[in-house]
Amino acid sequence: MVRATQIFAGAVLATPEARQARMALPTLVDEDRKLQLCGLEAMEQIHVWDNTFQPERLVAYAMGDARISGTSVIADGAAFRSRSRWYNLQFRCEVTPDMRDVLAFEFAVGEPIPYEDWLSHNLAAIH
Numbered sequence: 001m002v003r004a005t006q007i008f009a010g011a012v013l014a015t016p017e018a019r020q021a022r023m024a025l026p027t028l029v030d031e032d033r034k035l036q037l038c039g040l041e042a043m044e045q046i047h048v049w050d051n052t053f054q055p056e057r058l059v060a061y062a063m064g065d066a067r068i069s070g071t072s073v074i075a076d077g078a079a080f081r082s083r084s085r086w087y088n089l090q091f092r093c094e095v096t097p098d099m100r101d102v103l104a105f106e107f108a109v110g111e112p113i114p115y116e117d118w119l120s121h122n123l124a125a126i127h
Contacts, residue, residue, distance in 0.1 A: 001090070004105040008044040009037055030099065031068050035060050038073045038093035041102045046080060046089075046109060053109075057081040062121045063088065063113075071095050071103075079113060079123060086113040086123045 013022045021040070025033055043055035057080065060066040064077025071094055078089040088110025094103045118125060 001092070001106040001108045002045070002049055004041075004045055004107075006048075007041065007102045007105065008048070009041040010101045012040060012044055025099075033099050034068055034071070034073050034093075034095050035066060037095055037099065037102060038075070038091065038105070041093060041105050042078070042089065042091050042107060043080060045105055045107055046082075049107075050109075053080075053082040053087075055080045055082050057124070058089070059121075059123065060091075062086075062123055071097055071099075079121065081123070086118060087111070088113060 012018055025036060028036060039058040039060055043058055046053050046055050058078065060075040060078045062077060062079035066073060066075040066078070073093040076090045078091060079086050080089050089107060090110070091105065091107040093105050095101065096103055113123065
């Protein structure tokens with residue numbers, strides 16, 4: 001697992017381009033808010049870790065259920081889309097009690113998910 005040394009979600013949400021996401025987050029139920037915040041962090045962490053990845057979408061429960069307990073999110077069966085391919089992903093995320101930012105994050109990028117498996121895991125071919 002790659003452990004984040006810098007957290008990016010707050011900075012990403014502060015950009016003008018993220019206005020819609022910034023406005024929508026507080027309207028979500030707690031579980032969805034945590035998943036969205038951690039998903040945002042995951043996509044930025046992946047890109048910073050290896051800029052050949054351009055994450056554009058993430059599904060925290062694609063290959064298995066995400067576990068949410070208190071301020072922690074554990075997604076061992078996540079997937080992210082980059083450059084028209086889906087990849088396996090695991091991540092651990094800790095958010096602040098007010099669910100406004102990420103406190104800690106670690107992740108592991110896995111192998112590409114075969115195209116023939118996309119439909120059965122609700123992974124969009126095009127978005």
